[in-house]
Amino acid sequence: MKIEKIVLRRMQLELKEPFQTSFGTQKEREFFIVEAYSKDHVGYGECVVNSRPLYSEETVKTAWHIAEDFLIPALYSKGEINHPDEVSEIFKPFRRNNMAKSAIEGAVWDLYAKENNISLAEALGGTKKQIEVGISIGIQESPEKLIETVEKYRSEGYKRMKIKIKPGTDIEMLSEVRKKYPNIAMMADGNSAYTLDDVELLKELDALNLTMIEQPLAHDDIIDHATLQAQIKTPVCLDESIHSLEDAKKAIKLGSCKIINIKIGRVGGLTEAKKIHDYCAEQNIPVWCGGMLESGIGRAHNIAITTLSNFTLPGDTAASSRYWAEDIINPEVVVTDGVITVPDQPGIGYEPVEELLDKYTLELKEYENEALTV
Ligand code: OSB
Ligand code: MG
DSSP: OOOOEEEEEEEEEEEEEEEEETTEEEEEEEEEEEEEEOSSOEEEEEEOOOSSTTSSSOOHHHHHHHIIIIIHHHHHHHOOOSOTHHHHHHHTTSOSOHHHHHHHHHHHHHHHHHHTTSBHHHHHTOOOSEEEBOEEEOOOSSHHHHHHHHHHHHHTTOSOEEEEOBTTBSHHHHHHHHHHOTTSOEEEEOTTOOOGGGHHHHHGGGGGOOSOEEOOSOTTOSHHHHHHHTTOSSOEEESTTOOSHHHHHHHHHHTOOSEEEEOTTTTTSHHHHHHHHHHHHHTTOOEEEOOOSOOHHHHHHHHHHHTSTTBOSOBSOOOHHHHOSSOSEESOOOOBTTEEEOOOSSBTSSEEOHHHHHHHEEEEEEEEOHHHHO
């Protein structure tokens, strides 16, 4: 497979509603899309970064810089790519910058699937035809507002509610929801807002029958999470702390978590995501697919990876309409009774709409593979 041209498109989409987490409130998403061209096809990837380095250290500018100055030249210098697994090997000398790497690798995976006339899910070895999804609910201003929001998504059929928490907006809010809905699948995401000083408070979660507590402690920690997990019954799930298979192995060995949230961008791409999935399956650690408020392109990649068998817990990949007035793909991602039907068309299975890409593009740059044109 020869990649003849890569296009980066910086875009911005307004969220229908602001999304509040313990690290800030987001009203829009600025990100970029990668288009990888062969002679006959285009593969698409999404860089799941943001304008500000609040969730991770990467931003749109740093990821663009890494892609333009290091990753694209490295990819071109390889010449022919036989399988997308080679891309993470090519990128290996460059440390971290996982979201930048994942964006390009994702476009190559889509291109590879299209060249081989198979769906991305099939290219990854996924077998599920339908996937179950939950929803991630931002911090709400009152328990009443939270219950109203839960009710809306519950009635739409989402399979589990993930509720964002931070100190001061946690136990009471969650208890109100549990009182109202004794049986719904419910979890909380702390986004690193707590420390071991909060162990007593975190122990109170055990009474609420949560499926898990996601990343309560520091974004770069696996030691304190192990200490916490030993003291609470609620399973700890790691998000921010896991950047690679190595991280996953160490966290599992230490007992830092019982569940892992796999985000393709955070771990540097689909190849690494698959490795983490496979290792967790061997270790009896369930995984699920997290989200970064993706556009339809990133969303499509999340759907494809979720078809692997150890994605046994509902992910955060909600419908396009939950985030955007109009998504940039056709068809949009639709959720019916908490289920997404996995597309079987070649590649990501959702077609980016040219006019919508152009409408929301702020900046576009093309990188020709000159080695091929001389
Ligand atoms: O911690 O999982 C998270 C969104 C942005 C950054 C971090 C997180 C999230 C979400 C939303 O929880 C998931 C989604 O709906 O895409
Ligand atoms: Mg999270």
